[in-house]
Amino acid sequence: MIGDLDYYKGLVEKCSHCALCEAVCPVYLEDMLETHVARARVDIIYQTLYKKSMPVTPRVREIIDRCLLCTSCTQDCGGAVPVHEIIITARAALYGGRKHDPLRDYFIREMMEKRGIKGFPALMLAAAQKLHVAPGGFPKVSLRTFDSLYHGRYPPTGKKRAKVAYFTGCATNTMDVETGVAVMKVLGHNGIEVVIPDKLMCCGIRALGEGDIKTAQKIVRNNIAILAEQEVDAIIVDCTSCGMMLRSETAKLLPADDPLLAKAVALSPKVFEVSDYLNTIGLAVEPGPLAESFTYHVPCHRGWTPTLNDAPLQLLAGIPGLKYSAMEEPEKCCGAGGAFFMDYSGLSRGIRKRKLDDITGTGAAVLISQCPGCRSYLSAGLGKRWKTVHPVTLLRRAYGL
Amino acid sequence: MKTEGSRIESLRKDLSRLLGGGKVRTEPEDLLAYSSDATRYYAQGKPEAVVLVESVDDVCKVLSYANQCAVPVTPRGAGSGLSGGSTPIKGGIVLDMKRMNKILEISKGNMTARTESGVVLANFHRAVEKERLFYPPDPQSMDVCTLGGNVACRAGGPRGVKYGTTPNYVLGLEAVLPDGSVINTGGISVKQANGYNITQILTGSEGTLAVITKVNLRLLPLPPERQTMIVVCDSAQLAAEMVSRIIYEGVVPAVLEYLEVGAIWLMNTYSPIPVAQDGQVYLLIEVDGTAAIVAEDIGVIKGIAEKMGAREIKIIDDKKQAAGIWKARRNLSPLVLRIFQKSISEDVTVPRDKIPEMVKAVREIGASLGVPVGMSGHAGDGNIHPGVQLYEITPEMEQKAEEAIRLMIEKGIELGGTISGEHGIGLHKSAYLEKELGKDQIELMKRIKYAFDPKGIMNPGKIWTEA
Numbered sequence: 001m002i003g004d005l006d007y008y009k010g011l012v013e014k015c016s017h018c019a020l021c022e023a024v025c026p027v028y029l030e031d032m033l034e035t036h037v038a039r040a041r042v043d044i045i046y047q048t049l050y051k052k053s054m055p056v057t058p059r060v061r062e063i064i065d066r067c068l069l070c071t072s073c074t075q076d077c078g079g080a081v082p083v084h085e086i087i088i089t090a091r092a093a094l095y096g097g098r099k100h101d102p103l104r105d106y107f108i109r110e111m112m113e114k115r116g117i118k119g120f121p122a123l124m125l126a127a128a129q130k131l132h133v134a135p136g137g138f139p140k141v142s143l144r145t146f147d148s149l150y151h152g153r154y155p156p157t158g159k160k161r162a163k164v165a166y167f168t169g170c171a172t173n174t175m176d177v178e179t180g181v182a183v184m185k186v187l188g189h190n191g192i193e194v195v196i197p198d199k200l201m202c203c204g205i206r207a208l209g210e211g212d213i214k215t216a217q218k219i220v221r222n223n224i225a226i227l228a229e230q231e232v233d234a235i236i237v238d239c240t241s242c243g244m245m246l247r248s249e250t251a252k253l254l255p256a257d258d259p260l261l262a263k264a265v266a267l268s269p270k271v272f273e274v275s276d277y278l279n280t281i282g283l284a285v286e287p288g289p290l291a292e293s294f295t296y297h298v299p300c301h302r303g304w305t306p307t308l309n310d311a312p313l314q315l316l317a318g319i320p321g322l323k324y325s326a327m328e329e330p331e332k333c334c335g336a337g338g339a340f341f342m343d344y345s346g347l348s349r350g351i352r353k354r355k356l357d358d359i360t361g362t363g364a365a366v367l368i369s370q371c372p373g374c375r376s377y378l379s380a381g382l383g384k385r386w387k388t389v390h391p392v393t394l395l396r397r398a399y400g401l
Numbered sequence: 402m403k404t405e406g407s408r409i410e411s412l413r414k415d416l417s418r419l420l421g422g423g424k425v426r427t428e429p430e431d432l433l434a435y436s437s438d439a440t441r442y443y444a445q446g447k448p449e450a451v452v453l454v455e456s457v458d459d460v461c462k463v464l465s466y467a468n469q470c471a472v473p474v475t476p477r478g479a480g481s482g483l484s485g486g487s488t489p490i491k492g493g494i495v496l497d498m499k500r501m502n503k504i505l506e507i508s509k510g511n512m513t514a515r516t517e518s519g520v521v522l523a524n525f526h527r528a529v530e531k532e533r534l535f536y537p538p539d540p541q542s543m544d545v546c547t548l549g550g551n552v553a554c555r556a557g558g559p560r561g562v563k564y565g566t567t568p569n570y571v572l573g574l575e576a577v578l579p580d581g582s583v584i585n586t587g588g589i590s591v592k593q594a595n596g597y598n599i600t601q602i603l604t605g606s607e608g609t610l611a612v613i614t615k616v617n618l619r620l621l622p623l624p625p626e627r628q629t630m631i632v633v634c635d636s637a638q639l640a641a642e643m644v645s646r647i648i649y650e651g652v653v654p655a656v657l658e659y660l661e662v663g664a665i666w667l668m669n670t671y672s673p674i675p676v677a678q679d680g681q682v683y684l685l686i687e688v689d690g691t692a693a694i695v696a697e698d699i700g701v702i703k704g705i706a707e708k709m710g711a712r713e714i715k716i717i718d719d720k721k722q723a724a725g726i727w728k729a730r731r732n733l734s735p736l737v738l739r740i741f742q743k744s745i746s747e748d749v750t751v752p753r754d755k756i757p758e759m760v761k762a763v764r765e766i767g768a769s770l771g772v773p774v775g776m777s778g779h780a781g782d783g784n785i786h787p788g789v790q791l792y793e794i795t796p797e798m799e800q801k802a803e804e805a806i807r808l809m810i811e812k813g814i815e816l817g818g819t820i821s822g823e824h825g826i827g828l829h830k831s832a833y834l835e836k837e838l839g840k841d842q843i844e845l846m847k848r849i850k851y852a853f854d855p856k857g858i859m860n861p862g863k864i865w866t867e868a
């Protein structure tokens with residue numbers, strides 16, 4: 001179970017020290033210091049938290065904190081060492097959910113339970129953004145939230161082909177409502193009935209980043225209980241991080257004797273990112289033409305479904321006139337890492353810089369990605385000439401919806 | 402005698418004064434991160450300072466300082482070595498070369514390149530292939546290992562069978578000697594007869610003579626086509642004989658890997674390998690060249706395999722699938738730990754026609770000692786990496802493993818082979834080198850070492866054991 005140091009001991013020992021993680025760790029590639037790559041991080045965790053041969057110094061905390069949890073090393077590791085889970089577990093051991101000052105910790109928990117920035121915090125942030133004093137790269141909050149627009153059941157137009165529950169995370173719910181609207185319209189247009197369940201919380205990934213296992217458990221228990229009730233063919237997300245949480249991490253957060261564990265396991269294969277889902281059932285309506293060119297940034301949290309990487313390309317391939325221009329290393333991290341870019345802004349900007357060069361090198365005008373965090377962080381770096389959207393938004397436009 | 406703490410502190414002060422604080426690390430966590438290479442099981446040795454050099458000038462400053470104060474210096478690339486070479490067993494300074502990562506020139510006209518030594522091999526591959534040029538050496542750590550590390554270890558890889566290994570491509574080097582002076586060896590001409598071949602003495606010197614800062618490399622035209630195939634054999638003997646036969650018939654595949662069924666099973670957990678897992682040994686082959694040559698070579702190999710009774714022959718047409726298979730192959734060494742607690746991969750290399758005999762001997766050694774042995778490696782050039790894998794790390798098993806390794810090495814030498822085909826001697830094979838080369842040659846090596854490094858600061862304790 002994530003958060004349980006004992007459970008990970010054997011897995012920590014599976015690190016063969018081969019160094020292949022040096023190829024994929026965005027933080028290491030920016031810092032160019034081996035201490036900041038998985039091999040060393042895991043070793044340092046082993047020496048400090050398991051063998052206790054070294055004290056936990058501020059430097060140890062820095063090494064454990066200075067990780068985006070992008071999962072690139074986990075996905076690539078031949079030894080199957082779940083590095084990001086080990087880092088989260090180490091953070092839990094170090095902080096126990098109290099990583100920042102009480103106010104910030106409270107704010108984060110509020111945001112997760114309310115699924116986004118709403119109410120008073122939203123007004124505050126909106127004001128700060130107007131005055132340009134909010135952290136750069138943070139998306140604009142929308143005071144008109146997705147869940148104030150949509151709740152309950154939405155029958156499709158045309159013949160019904162499937163029924164899904166749509167899980168919107170914090171970003172779609174309170175910052176990128178447009179993506180949510182696009183998903184609703186495109187699914188409905190394709191004969192898919194959509195249910196928006198009530199009382200869902202955020203997916204919990206933010207709590208994991210904080211090492212706050214208790215809050216993460218509270219959140220996933222809430223969500224699993226609600227989602228397990230839905231009589232649907234699939235659970236749809238538009239955000240790859242939400243998808244990763246629901247598909248692959250939730251079950252790892254529940255103790256073996258938790259009655260919800262079986263439900264979480266049963267639910268897992270039903271979770272799809274919306275482009276991937278549309279590919280599996282196929283489009284019912286042919287899209288119209290779009291005379292544009294786009295490029296695609298593959299989000300880091302892609303390891304939970306093998307078909308996720310290519311899903312948007314396959315989905316959009318049927319749009320006449322739409323041109324795909326591949327960037328170099330489309331899987332390279334953008335540096336956002338949820339809220340990482342606020343704490344390590346210099347580092348994140350450095351990581352983003354390489355990505356921006358690759359993106360602008362394509363000569364396209366539209367950037368697609370299925371992660372709202374990547375989209376807003378990249379969009380802040382790209383400037384006004386670029387449109388940065390979820391792939392389904394392009395499809396919506398091709399349908400003229 | 403200074404205490405460790407005060408030694409570290411004075412190193413930190415001195416080096417920071419020389420280079421600026423940002424390039425010097427001395428915190429215990431950083432020293433731990435630089436304490437071994439990819440073989441931490443064998444030995445660790447903590448440095449007292451890590452220096453992240455960014456220029457030749459930085460290297461000169463550190464070396465002249467270290468030479469003056471007699472502080473050991475261990476150059477380090479990616480730390481992916483498999484011989485303990487970059488493990489600083491005598492403490493001192495570890496020089497991290499990876500920030501010196503600029504490709505300085507790729508010359509299409511001369512078919513050569515000049516780069517800083519910290520360039521990662523895969524990045525170099527990509528850069529030259531963009532120009533439709535080809536740099537064949539492909540140690541399976543290519544995604545991380547550095548050109549400097551490759552030169553220092555004489556790294557090889559699967560393509561060694563057709564294209565040779567790193568030393569075949571090194572034309573010249575820029576290196577910093579322990580006293581801080583800079584030499585430029587060889588050159589950028591593809592043929593040279595200019596006195597002692599210092600380039601090739603530094604190539605394979607494992608950081609014990611000088612710090613390599615730039616490398617001049619020879620390139621080839623990029624073969625336009627390549628094709629992967631897998632041949633499944635019912636026995637190790639058959640596979641070994643097939644390897645010899647393929648070479649004998651004059652077909653030289655770009656890659657001819659020998660993989661036991663266990664390796665295939667593991668690779669399949671990483672990326673799908675589209676063959677049944679009912680064979681004993683799998684030959685993973687790649688041929689390259691023009692479309693006509695590729696087709697012809699595939700045809701010949703297929704013919705040989707059929708005639709000798711291969712269980713299955715699979716041509717991999719899907720390029721993505723082939724890429725997945727090769728990526729899994731590159732990950733084989735960490736994959737082994739999914740099952741075993743410890744895995745020691747040896748580097749004994751035998752003449753190609755002795756492969757069947759070596760395979761047989763390794764199996765017998767394993768059986769007689771009761772230790773799991775495996776062979777997976779570059780069979781095409783006789784470098785099949787016999788190894789020992791342990792389910793459990795106990796003193797008894799460790800001892801047996803050591804014994805098995807000793808026997809394998811002795812067998813390799815007896816067959817006219819070498820104890821290391823590509824990983825280098827470092828720490829882990831130093832006890833065996835004299836057996837292969839004899840005392841006189843080791844003494845000569847020591848005199849060469851003295852000529853470069855009279856104070857003995859460069860990567861001390863490697864290649865030969867100290868009396």
Ligand SMILES: Cc1cc2nc3c(=O)[nH]c(=O)nc-3n(C[C@H](O)[C@H](O)[C@H](O)COP(=O)(O)OP(=O)(O)OC[C@H]3O[C@@H](n4cnc5c(N)ncnc54)[C@H](O)[C@@H]3O)c2cc1C
Nearest residue numbers: 478479480481482486541542547549550553557608613823
């Ligand atoms: C998964 C895996 C697969 C591998 N596959 C292969 C393979 O197929 N073939 C193969 O040959 N090897 C292989 N290796 C071994 C290793 O990657 C190679 O030996 C590689 O050349 C080491 O490069 P490095 O940059 O990591 O050097 P390091 O390990 O950092 O150093 C190796 C040695 O070179 C010296 N050195 C490094 N840089 C310099 C420099 N600039 N100047 C002077 N001395 C220097 C060091 O002091 C040390 O003695 C593999 C390793 C792993 C982990």
